[in-house]
Amino acid sequence: AVGLLCSRVGAQSEAIRPAVDASTELSADSVAVAEVFELRVRVSVPAGSAVFFPDTIPASADLESFAPVEWRAERGPDDGVVLTLTYPLIPFGTGNVSVPGPDIVVGPSELAAEGERVPGGARVGAWTNAPRGSESSLRRTRMPDGMIRVHPVQTREDIVAGVSPRGPDAVVGSS
Numbered sequence: 001a002v003g004l005l006c007s008r009v010g011a012q013s014e015a016i017r018p019a020v021d022a023s024t025e026l027s028a029d030s031v032a033v034a035e036v037f038e039l040r041v042r043v044s045v046p047a048g049s050a051v052f053f054p055d056t057i058p059a060s061a062d063l064e065s066f067a068p069v070e071w072r073a074e075r076g077p078d079d080g081v082v083l084t085l086t087y088p089l090i091p092f093g094t095g096n097v098s099v100p101g102p103d104i105v106v107g108p109s110e111l112a113a114e115g116e117r118v119p120g121g122a123r124v125g126a127w128t129n130a131p132r133g134s135e136s137s138l139r140r141t142r143m144p145d146g147m148i149r150v151h152p153v154q155t156r157e158d159i160v161a162g163v164s165p166r167g168p169d170a171v172v173g174s175s
Contacts (some may be wrong), residue, residue: 020045020106020139026099030149034090036066041085041143043104044076047120050112052105052130053085060100062093062150069102073118081120091150101143105130108137 020043027038045051056065066088076082091097112125131138 020104020141022104022141022143024101024143024146026146026148028148030151031091032151033092033094033153036088036090037148039087039089039099039101039146041083041087041102041104043083043085043106043141045080045083045106045122047079047081047122048109049081049120049122050107050109050115050125051081051083051118051122052112052125052127053083054102054127057087057089057100057102060098062097063089063091063099066090071124073122073124075119079120081118081122083118083124091148094150094152096147097150099146099148101145104141104143106139106141107131107135 022041022043024039024041027040031037039057041053043051043053053069053071055068057063059065070086070088071083073081073083085102087102089099109121109123111131112123112129114129115123115125117123
């Protein structure tokens with residue numbers, strides 16, 4: 001794994017705000033335009049927590065989600081849970097492209113009463129149901145942005161030979 005970024009969010013008071021350990025990494029340090037790569041996020045939360053995260057990464061002019069997040073949960077330290085979130089992404093820009101980190105919201109498990117149960121008595125709630133307020137029982141974490149190098153599809157030799165992209169009117173066939 002390449003491009004490791006880490007974030008540790010401690011708690012002022014464990015009883016009020018759950019501690020969250022989180023890290024992000026990219027599956028590659030460089031890709032070609034339209035080559036799918038992954039943003040992987042690991043989130044470790046205490047037992048009895050509710051965890052909310054978005055289904056996709058916000059789109060930009062240079063990057064968008066290729067598919068919804070895939071996640072898995074496993075038992076973590078102190079009966080907590082470790083979630084691994086995998087966001088498949090596809091770049092359209094070239095050069096150094098910023099990869100935005102997702103927001104993670106953690107709070108008491110009753111906030112996700114309808115959510116899916118995971119080890120440690122925790123629950124994963126739908127992002128649309130994530131609390132939007134600033135209650136003292138919530139921990140909001142904005143994962144750090146990453147950076148990936150995106151190479152153009154055309155090679156230098158293609159450009160020197162006069163190869164250039166053509167518009168949709170140059171496409172032959174019904175597809």
